[in-house]
Amino acid sequence: MRSIYCGQLNKSHVDQEVELCGWINKRRDLGGLIFVDLRDREGLVQVVFDPEVEGLMDTANKLRQEFCVQLKGVVRARPDSQVNKDMATGEVEILGTSLTIINRSEPLPLDFNQQNSEERRLKYRYLDLRRLEMSDRIKLRAKASSFVRRFLDDNGFLDIETPVLTKATPEGARDYLVPSRVHKGSFYALPQSPQLFKQLLMMSGFDRYYQIVKCFRDEDLRADRQPEFTQIDLETSFMSSDEVRAMTEKMIREMWQSLLDVDLGDFPVMPYSEAMRLYGSDKPDLRNPMQLVDVADLVKDVEFKVFSGPANDEKGRVAVLTVPGGAELSRKQIDDYTKFIGIYGAKGLAWMKVNDRAAGVEGVQSPIAKFLNEEVINQLLERTNAQSGDIILFGADKRNVVNEAMGALRLKIGVDLGITDLDSWKPLWVVDFPMFEEDDEGTLHAVHHPFTAPKGISPEELEANPAGALSDAYDMVLNGYEVGGGSVRIHNAEMQETAFRILGIEAQEQQDKFGFLLDALKYGTPPHAGLAFGLDRLVMLLCGTDNIRDVIAFPKTTQASCLLTDAPSKANADALTELALDVVAKDAE
Amino acid sequence: MRSIYCGQLNKSHVDQEVELCGWINKRRDLGGLIFVDLRDREGLVQVVFDPEVEGLMDTANKLRQEFCVQLKGVVRARPDSQVNKDMATGEVEILGTSLTIINRSEPLPLDFNQQNSEERRLKYRYLDLRRLEMSDRIKLRAKASSFVRRFLDDNGFLDIETPVLTKATPEGARDYLVPSRVHKGSFYALPQSPQLFKQLLMMSGFDRYYQIVKCFRDEDLRADRQPEFTQIDLETSFMSSDEVRAMTEKMIREMWQSLLDVDLGDFPVMPYSEAMRLYGSDKPDLRNPMQLVDVADLVKDVEFKVFSGPANDEKGRVAVLTVPGGAELSRKQIDDYTKFIGIYGAKGLAWMKVNDRAAGVEGVQSPIAKFLNEEVINQLLERTNAQSGDIILFGADKRNVVNEAMGALRLKIGVDLGITDLDSWKPLWVVDFPMFEEDDEGTLHAVHHPFTAPKGISPEELEANPAGALSDAYDMVLNGYEVGGGSVRIHNAEMQETAFRILGIEAQEQQDKFGFLLDALKYGTPPHAGLAFGLDRLVMLLCGTDNIRDVIAFPKTTQASCLLTDAPSKANADALTELALDVVAKDAE
Missing domain, CATH: 3.30.930.10 (Bira Bifunctional Protein; Domain 2)
Known part of the structure; x- marks a missing residue:
């Protein structure tokens, strides 16, 4: 029924007669002509119906979005001014010479020109799958x-x-x-x-x-x-x-x-132990260059129990994440991150902004600075190699909690602050x-x-x-x-x-x-x-x-339902009898 | 661990050193040497362990059927007298130079040299699949x-x-x-x-x-x-x-x-109607040249109700199968075929042997000849184009019964009498x-x-x-x-x-x-x-x-069981509770 796919047409086909099958993606009427974008699985092509071609306009006039049609036409180059660079076939168009409506379409329950709810997309999956994306x-x-x-x-x-x-x-x-x-x-x-x-x-x-x-x-x-x-x-x-x-x-x-x-x-x-040590995760995203640094040995003896407790617990971990440019984070942002790591069981997020690295202890700003002595702070700055403008974020808890919380925080901050190179492959x-x-x-x-x-x-x-x-x-x-x-x-x-x-x-x-x-x-x-x-x-x-x-193609929801076919569904009683099964409780439905 | 598969070795590899992995298919001791056929997925090759190669014989002596081994050796051509034409690698053998037993094997529960019951083959499927067939x-x-x-x-x-x-x-x-x-x-x-x-x-x-x-x-x-x-x-x-x-x-x-x-x-x-008419089946085996021939019109008026009944019933069918050489079928064989079509609901199998075609009615032998007049018999002989030595078998019943019974009989006789060309593709x-x-x-x-x-x-x-x-x-x-x-x-x-x-x-x-x-x-x-x-x-x-x-690879029995893993099996009670299911009757087990 077709000689070529719409999306395959280009200048090499000019003057050829082609037969196409597909769907009306869009229709516009302009100066007595009818333009449609015809779509098949390989893409779109523009078709023009001209009243000078006899006997076509009545049918062409009936075309609506998603009508399924078969047509013949001649490929012609578009004038330079009308070349559509956003369309793979934009250098050509088809002058329609015959047209058959194979199947009409009611107005769609999905709007292809805007975002539809996922629920609706799944219910009408066969239509959602028509979108080229x-x-x-x-x-x-x-x-x-x-x-x-x-x-x-x-x-x-x-x-x-x-x-x-x-x-x-x-x-x-x-x-x-x-x-x-x-x-x-x-x-x-x-x-x-x-x-x-x-x-x-x-x-x-x-x-x-x-x-x-x-x-x-x-x-x-x-x-x-x-x-x-x-x-x-x-x-x-x-x-x-x-x-x-x-x-x-x-x-x-x-x-x-x-x-x-x-x-x-x-x-x-990378050995598992190194992945956990550097990234708090056994599936590290290496597009993000930040690494965790262990500092338990530095804070073993500080009075601040939040640090010294885990530092002295063999199942504990104290590790920091140094975020380049993080000193600009607002109090609100830090609060949000504190909440975020709460999901992973972390009880708080201690931080230290490095406003002026050259000024040593004087150059840091931190609610917990008062619990740490000068030597510890200097050792921290040295070990993390923090620079002016950075922030040091502390994780101190059971090892699992630190790994999960700081690992997740590393990922989140990496994306939020543009530190992670999302266009790379690692x-x-x-x-x-x-x-x-x-x-x-x-x-x-x-x-x-x-x-x-x-x-x-x-x-x-x-x-x-x-x-x-x-x-x-x-x-x-x-x-x-x-x-x-x-x-x-x-x-x-x-x-x-x-x-x-x-x-x-x-x-x-x-x-x-x-x-x-x-x-x-x-x-x-x-x-x-x-x-x-x-x-x-x-x-x-x-x-x-x-x-x-x-x-x-046909996924299930997070409730394991297929919204298209409405599965799972009730079984008929005979089937259950044959299986010697009884449904004993339905209250959880 | 290997340089080539056993089954890929041939004369082009002579003098090469190879590393092989596989299983001991067979071992024979001969004149102080140990010969084994080593098997991998591509086939077998003969390996010789010679006492002149130092330090091998102790290990080689331990080899038993299905031991998994790794070995090195040199490919050499077999003398003409020892070439094994039944073996793809039969022109060469390997002189073993090193040998490692990777895993021993207990004596097998299957005997590869004889037919094993299908039940046993399915229970030990992983061993049955080792057979090259x-x-x-x-x-x-x-x-x-x-x-x-x-x-x-x-x-x-x-x-x-x-x-x-x-x-x-x-x-x-x-x-x-x-x-x-x-x-x-x-x-x-x-x-x-x-x-x-x-x-x-x-x-x-x-x-x-x-x-x-x-x-x-x-x-x-x-x-x-x-x-x-x-x-x-x-x-x-x-x-x-x-x-x-x-x-x-x-x-x-x-x-x-x-x-x-x-x-x-x-x-x-072939249209469905023709397939049913000629072969009594919608999936005719065309390797068998025999066709059904309708004769209802010939027997509409005979006294023999077994024929005239279906011949006058619009849901009935009377059709014959002419079997070349079938006049030699014994009474016992015909009885067996009668029983066979009984499976399909046929109530009997009328037959007519054509002993001498030239003799017309005088040349046929049939228990039902007496119920048919001479004209009918002549018409039957003519329509079936039966030759001397053939037998004509009659199906007369509801159309479905005739189609199923005569269709199945056609297949069975085709194979039994060598009429079906089993080596052809149709x-x-x-x-x-x-x-x-x-x-x-x-x-x-x-x-x-x-x-x-x-x-x-x-x-x-x-x-x-x-x-x-x-x-x-x-x-x-x-x-x-x-x-x-x-x-x-x-x-x-x-x-x-x-x-x-x-x-x-x-x-x-x-x-x-x-x-x-x-x-x-x-x-x-x-x-x-x-x-x-x-x-x-x-x-x-x-x-x-x-x-x-x-x-x-892992089929189920006709009882839908997997004899290897013992599926299906009991579910644990917690799982059924989670599914809100109760097994209400087990008596059918």
């Missing part, structure tokens, strides 16, 4: 998937599908359950990741596996989370963590080069994570997952000091987002049983939940390692949006 | 997916993901339901296909969409069905059914060419399906689905004679398997409402279930058409197996 994102996503597949195909990875109806796995989040009709009272779980299946594929000898695959988590949703999300999931045998990182770094670098024409360069590698690898972290009750949890191998130690050494063990895990971080993460996996049964034991999973539970994995480890399991990227996040970054729903 | 299938599947993606990418199709947690849709089979925790008492459904979403994507203007996507049906499983299966799903705008068929036919033809080096040629197009398109079929209660059901457009008629004409309407639908059939099916879709609200009405879906239910679709049809919907292939079936055909579980 949105369709460009979905197209870029398709390109990204395609790029990844070709890269991995070309590198010997096999695309192998793993089950969606599977067994509950221990990724740590809540599973979505699917009741079985055949086995009444039993449930499948939707996978949080294909972790165990991809490990089994390595045990089968497939050597290199990948899949772009939907995963599911029934968690309370944040702005950048969805109940179903898409992973680029991969696993390799006989490769070290260095090799896995090198290969996947190459993939991401080439992807950015190919899709954005951006060179990400080599990715620096990737890195974070490595050497601890194997386990302790919760408030002193229970150990896996930082990655229970199948992650420790780095360079035996099962005995791991059991002797689990809290001190590092894992052979790695996260890829880009502009402060964790875009991918993975690890070398445990490939022998003894180590796996040790890891389970440390996590409090006793022998019987090991058998019930992971018997098949422990079995499989007995039959010549190869060393293996892998990684999973969050495709939604990668595409979000590629598109330059921070709303994950903008890169998903 | 199985891993080759999974690799061919990956190649097939990759081929499809490249073809569709190159033809302007966009890979767009649609939701897995969605709303119940009316594909006709039972949905898998997923209880919502946030909206207690409500359920998502897993998609039976992305049908409505892909139509919405056309309404959004994406023009060409595809996805290789998991779909779900909670149906009682047959040998070639799985609860989750994979579709190559595609949809286009502004293309006619001819164009969609031409493009997808090209894809399958090029796929067979590329993966099997087989030329499928042009696909013939694709075709079946088109011009009826829009609706009537069930025993006289209710109309959609033959494809309720969104399929009728062929060349208006909503008024459709409503006036729904039972007579043909749809613009098409199925691709290959060797008797329906490998793909699709249709032109309804693209205006009036026609869609008419179709719903004919199916007994009244206005309120239309709004509740499909309100968003009817809404969407108001805003300039383009004409659109699409198709979905069953990837599992395509790969099954590519692999030459008739067990669909052989082409799925």
